[in-house]
Amino acid sequence: xxxxxxxxxxxxxxxxxxSVKGIKTLAQADVVLYDALVHxxxxxxxxxxxxxxxxxxxxxxxxxxxxxINELIIENVFSHGHVVRLKGGDPFIFARGKxxxxxxxSFGIRTQVVPGISSINLAGxxxxxxxxxxxxxxxxxxxxxxxxxxxxxxxxxxxxxxxTAIFLMGLRKSAAISEAYALQDKADLPAAxxxxxxxxxxxxxxxxxxxxxxxxxEQKVASPGIILVGESLAxxxxxxxxxxxxxxxxxx
Amino acid sequence: xxxxxxxxxxxxxxxxxxSVKGIKTLAQADVVLYDALVHxxxxxxxxxxxxxxxxxxxxxxxxxxxxxINELIIENVFSHGHVVRLKGGDPFIFARGKxxxxxxxSFGIRTQVVPGISSINLAGxxxxxxxxxxxxxxxxxxxxxxxxxxxxxxxxxxxxxxxTAIFLMGLRKSAAISEAYALQDKADLPAAxxxxxxxxxxxxxxxxxxxxxxxxxEQKVASPGIILVGESLAxxxxxxxxxxxxxxxxxx
Numbered sequence: 001x002x003x004x005x006x007x008x009x010x011x012x013x014x015x016x017x018x019s020v021k022g023i024k025t026l027a028q029a030d031v032v033l034y035d036a037l038v039h040x041x042x043x044x045x046x047x048x049x050x051x052x053x054x055x056x057x058x059x060x061x062x063x064x065x066x067x068x069i070n071e072l073i074i075e076n077v078f079s080h081g082h083v084v085r086l087k088g089g090d091p092f093i094f095a096r097g098k099x100x101x102x103x104x105x106s107f108g109i110r111t112q113v114v115p116g117i118s119s120i121n122l123a124g125x126x127x128x129x130x131x132x133x134x135x136x137x138x139x140x141x142x143x144x145x146x147x148x149x150x151x152x153x154x155x156x157x158x159x160x161x162x163x164t165a166i167f168l169m170g171l172r173k174s175a176a177i178s179e180a181y182a183l184q185d186k187a188d189l190p191a192a193x194x195x196x197x198x199x200x201x202x203x204x205x206x207x208x209x210x211x212x213x214x215x216x217x218e219q220k221v222a223s224p225g226i227i228l229v230g231e232s233l234a235x236x237x238x239x240x241x242x243x244x245x246x247x248x249x250x251x252x
Numbered sequence: 253x254x255x256x257x258x259x260x261x262x263x264x265x266x267x268x269x270x271s272v273k274g275i276k277t278l279a280q281a282d283v284v285l286y287d288a289l290v291h292x293x294x295x296x297x298x299x300x301x302x303x304x305x306x307x308x309x310x311x312x313x314x315x316x317x318x319x320x321i322n323e324l325i326i327e328n329v330f331s332h333g334h335v336v337r338l339k340g341g342d343p344f345i346f347a348r349g350k351x352x353x354x355x356x357x358s359f360g361i362r363t364q365v366v367p368g369i370s371s372i373n374l375a376g377x378x379x380x381x382x383x384x385x386x387x388x389x390x391x392x393x394x395x396x397x398x399x400x401x402x403x404x405x406x407x408x409x410x411x412x413x414x415x416t417a418i419f420l421m422g423l424r425k426s427a428a429i430s431e432a433y434a435l436q437d438k439a440d441l442p443a444a445x446x447x448x449x450x451x452x453x454x455x456x457x458x459x460x461x462x463x464x465x466x467x468x469x470e471q472k473v474a475s476p477g478i479i480l481v482g483e484s485l486a487x488x489x490x491x492x493x494x495x496x497x498x499x500x501x502x503x504x
Contacts, residue, residue: 007376011271012367019369020275021268090369092376094383101379113376115264115450117271117342121367124259124344127353131346131395137404138394140415143383152389157413163392163406198367 001030001081005073005104007091008084009116013197015039021114029084031076033069037088037224039199051080066096070103077109090116094143094168119226120166122194126204130164132232138163139230144170144177156180164230171225174212181209181229190234195225206233253282253333257325257356259343260336261368265449267291273366281336283328285321289340289476291451303332318348322355329361342368346395346420371478372418374446378456382416384484390415391482396422396429403428411436416482423477426464433461433481442486447477458485 006025011017026032026045034043036056043052055072057063064072069085076083091097091113101111120141123130130139140163142154151173158165159180170177171193181187187210196202203222207215209229215221258277263269278284278297286295288308295304307324309315316324321337328335343349343365353363372393375382382391392415394406403425410417411432422429423445433439439462448454455474459467461481467473 009369009373009376014273016273016276017271017367019263019269019271021266023272024268090373090376092373092382096385097376098379098381098384113379115269115369115373115376117261117367117369118373121261121342121344121370124261124342124349124365124367127350127365129350130344132350133348133399136406137398138392138406138410140390140392142390146389147385154388154390154413154415157415158390161406161409163409 003077003109004082005077005100005109005111006082006084006114007097007100007111008086008114009090009118010035010038010042010086010088011117011198012089012119012122013037013039013199013202015041017117017198018042019114019116022116025112025114026084026086028082030080030082032084032086033072033076034086035088038086042086046084051076066099070100073100073104074107074109077104077107087116090118093118093120093141119168119194119197119224122197122202122226123166123192123228125198126192126194126202128192128194128204128228129232130166130228130230135232136162136164136230139166140164141166141168143168144173144227151176156183159184159186162231164228164232167227167229170227171216171221171223174216174227177227177229178210178212189229189231192228192233193221193225194228195222197224255329255361256334257329257352257361257363258334258336258366259349259352259363260338260366261342261370262287262290262294262338262340263369263450264341264371264374265289265291265451265454267293269369269450270294271366271368274368277364277366278336278338280334282332282334284336284338285324285328286338287340290338294338298336303328318351322352325352325356326359326361329356329359339368342370345370345372345393371420371446371449371476374449374454374478375418375444375480377450378444378446378454380444380446380456380480381484382418382480382482387484388414388416388482391418392416393418393420395420396425396479408432408435411438414483416480416484419479419481422479423468423473423475426468426479429479429481430462430464441481441483444480444485445473445477446480447474449476 283303
């Protein structure tokens with residue numbers, strides 16, 4: 001029995017957006033610990049004899065604390081062998097993957113990380129450019145909601161720059177995001193919200209940063225969602241005459 | 253014959269880091285246009301009767317301009333049907349994917365984007381946290397070298413913040429990156445360089461932002477490489493006692 005922990009990124013929704021290495025790793029699992037945002041079809045890659053343990057949040061039920069998940073990993077590695085921790089998106093982008101790796105290694109457990117496509121990469125699927133040559137040269141990824149539930153101070157900082165901002169966990173902080181940009185006289189900057197990732201019920205809403213809260217309320221935007229803000233989002237290259245990748249896009 | 257363009261992200265090196273959707277799309281290609289950073293094994297997923305056209309740069313030989321690639325896409329869609337444009341990393345992260353999509357759509361061609369794991373996601377594979385709860389809440393991705401070959405102005409801006417910086421195309425701009433941080437009295441900030449992505453010859457170098465140019469010269473760091481800078485990179489969670497994912501890491 002090989003005692004090992006593999007952290008695998010499940011991708012941004014669509015189960016076909018996991019990597020080939022991810023499914024090969026799932027096929028070698030003795031135990032899988034999976035999150036709420038993981039697509040259930042991915043469990044089909046797991047051997048039927050493997051334990052499948054749900055550790056996400058469930059409405060009204062017990063949800064696992066990080067410390068409990070860490071303990072579950074250790075217990076299952078020692079009792080069963082190869083534990084695969086399957087996390088939505090990429091296990092190292094705001095996903096506490098490092099804590100799980102470090103904790104397992106403190107017990108001498110061998111670990112590996114299989115990166116995943118993050119919700120950040122959804123912009124491309126919906127034709128939203130994060131950067132445009134000649135317009136801006138960077139994008140800045142901010143978790144709008146901090147550890148303590150407050151607004152990140154980086155929201156104000158990103159509003160001062162020309163970087164395209166990608167806010168994760170930002171739907172409930174949309175009014176504060178608008179305010180940060182309004183303070184810089186940038187309320188009219190183009191914004192977009194991608195809701196439900198790459199799933200069949202994905203929706204993309206185009207709006208302005210000043211109208212974020214209004215759009216979320218009026219359009220009943222569903223969680224999880226990412227918010228994008230920046231000049232680059234409105235850029236159309238001038239030979240564009242026909243658009244056809246916009247089947248999910250609602251123009252506000 | 254279905255006339256279509258698919259932009260597919262090949263991932264950061266290791267051919268198993270392409271998505272399942274990526275290989276399904278390659279299997280339906282009539283023509284594949286592929287870049288220099290694409291792993292040759294990925295072409296095994298392409299039907300044998302499909303055309304495979306290399307459009308990357310080759311030492312001493314003609315390299316395709318973006319305009320020529322755009323034209324090749326259009327010609328091949330009309331002559332052969334489904335063109336797959338296979339690009340290293342993610343087609344929408346500093347990869348001019350949007351230009352190719354927009355140009356094809358201006359001819360009425362249907363398009364889709366299959367996102368890829370970017371070199372940004374490599375940090376996790378090597379245990380380098382982009383953010384650490386309580387230390388910082390964001391990371392900022394900057395192409396250090398602009399369109400005109402100059403240093404991006406965003407290099408100076410990112411040095412002013414607590415965001416972890418990820419510099420793409422930064423190896424040749426390392427002295428300027430060091431200088432930007434030195435101006436903020438931050439020459440001692442932890443830095444890392446990941447060279448050759450997720451390939452078998454990948455190398456990770458840990459250093460400080462002030463020592464970047466020295467490290468690149470002394471260690472003969474190979475291109476392509478990404479540079480990471482930030483307090484978060486040095487964070488070890490205090491229960492860490494044993495490390496074993498560091499087989500590629502050279503401690504400077």
